[in-house]
Amino acid sequence: MKRITRETVAGQLSAYLRHELPLANLVDWAESALMEGEFDPSHVSAIRDAVARIGVADVRAFGLTWEDCEQLLDRLGYSAHVSITAR
Template sequence: MKLTRKDVAQRIIDYLHHRITLAELVDWAENIMMEADFENHDFETLRDIVSRLGLADVKAFGMSWEDCEYFLSRLGYQAQVIVRDSATMASAEN
């Protein structure tokens, strides 16, 4: 299976939306580094990002919001944060 920009971006997005844990993201990245066939025209970008994701649980490396934003940018995506007042949302639901 060819690993694409979309595949890697979706994993980062899943992590940012708390659909997967950091440990799951790291495990995925470590497995991908050993098994995946990166798309040829994006090889360096994909390899660089996936290898960095595989180190995200190491204290010396870690992974910040800015890192995720940068990775997504390199993959052709733009990250945005939306902050809502949870009290207002709760009263609107009632």
């Protein structure tokens, strides 16, 4: 597994929020990243905490709400915006 950066985590969350990545796959990625990943040392705390939080998102008591994603992204230096379009 390659180095995990803020961009890597933000990309995974973004894919999840756009419904391109199912929650189960996001959780699997996070669990693998925790066990095998090398976190970017310049942001290791924020990355590790975000990945750990994502890794338990499949547990009913934890889940992963829009607000959770906003907070994780904010801590990583990103923000999320919603765009509503007609079909």
